[in-house]
Amino acid sequence: MQIDVLLDVKTTLGEGPVWDVEQQRLYFIDSMDGRVFRCTADGTELRAWDVPGKIGSMALRKDGKGAIVSLDKGFWLLDFATGDCELLHDPEPDMDTTRINDGKCDRAGRFFAGSMDTMEEGPKGALYRVDPDLSVTRVEDGIICSNGPCFSPDDKTFYFTDTWTGEVWAYDYDIASGAISNRRTFVKVDTSNGGAADGATVDAEGCYWMALVYDGRLCRFAPDGTLEREIQMPVKKVTSVQFGGPDLDVLYVTSMAKPPLPRFPGDGVQRGSLFKITGLGIKGVPEPRFGG
Template sequence: MRIEVVLDVKTTLGEGPLWDVVQQRLYWIDSFDGRVFRSTADGRELRCWDVPQKIGSMALRKDGEGAILSLERGFYTLDFKTGEVTLIHDPEPNLPRNRINDGKVDRRGRFFAGSMDTMEENASGALYRLDPDFSVTRIDSGMTCSNGPCFSPDDKTFYFSDTWTGDIWAYDFDINTGSVSNRRAFVMADMSGGGGTDGSTVDAEGALWNVLVYAGQIVRYTADGKVDRVIEMPVKKVTSVMFGGPNLDILYVTSMAKPPLPRFPGDGVLRGSLFAIHDLGIRGVAEPRFGA
């Protein structure tokens, strides 16, 4: 195994690595500075788009050069050619302290994203599904900091977490309707090192990889919830993971340069870097695009 720095861009709150198999390009975001980045697998051809609010996650669209964004005040579209950002829907206009956070697309082109309390204190967050026709459905609630949505390779299980509970949940997932049911504990993460469950991805073997933010660890759980391996990162404030590269065998890892709240710890000189982990001997699955 080999860990390298792809780009030291000092993202204030780097998040959401997203490898697109069509373009063979890597996307990621800076949640606090409101930026979307794109580069080649090795960090060349860096491009950046500014967005007008804090950003929690993104999904590429099937229909042209654009993306779906979960921003502070709802779901938006981004036109890569013009940079124009357009509101789709704000599901929480009555919750000004909330913002939409982490999200992923299922293999029918629907975008699932959860909201969070920006002070990370109240369980005011919820989980939403944005369909290709831009309709929005609330499918669960009661989260403080929604994180880590992802889908099993067989499309039968949806995973989701609430960062500071340590819970990673599994739901029964109906790929035909986009509905979830039977929420249950998948794992209770070991938070003794001071971390919390952040971004997740699923590999081709059906195992789940989860980042323990502030603990500087990435944990691989088998499909039955057992810890398979733990990777110690060179910084503590790692935030999210996704497999990418031409063979989908590079694990990309985002990190933050500055903690969002004063009570969280600082970090070393590589804080805010985008990392790549090579030679894991495991491949990921292609991330779907949004749309029918």
């Protein structure tokens, strides 16, 4: 196994890596600076798009021309050709202290993303589902900080975490309807070193990978919740993970250069970098596209 800095971009809050298997490109975001980045597997051909607000996550659209993005004020459609953003729906128009955060698509083209309390203190957030017909449905309430949504390879389990509960949850998932049910604790997160559950992905073996932000660790959990391995990263504020590369065997890891609140710790010189991990001997699964 080898850990390298792919891009030293110093993202204020790097998040949400997405590998495009069709174009062989990696997308990732800077949440606080409101920017979407794209590069090749080796970090070349870097370009960026500005969006009109803080961005929590993105998913590529099926037409290949753009993405659905979750911004501080709702769900928007980003056109890569023009750089324009069109508001789709703001599910929390009267809430000034929340913003939409992490999100992922299922293999039926639905986009799941949840909101968070910007001070990360109170359960003001919720989890939403955006269907291919562009309708928006609230599916969970009482969330402090939505993070880590992803789906098992067999489409039967949905994973999700409220960062500050110290737990990752698993739900039964109905791919036909998009319904979640039977929430239970999948794993209890080790927060003894100040870390918390952040972005996540699921590999081809059905194992759940999680970035433990503020603790500098990546954790891989087997489908039964057993901790299978840990990887210590060069920086503490790792934020999200995604498999990519031509063979889907490179693990890309985002990080933040500056913590969003003063109570969170600083970091080393490589803070804010985009990392790649090779030699794991593990492959990911293609990231689904939004069907709308």
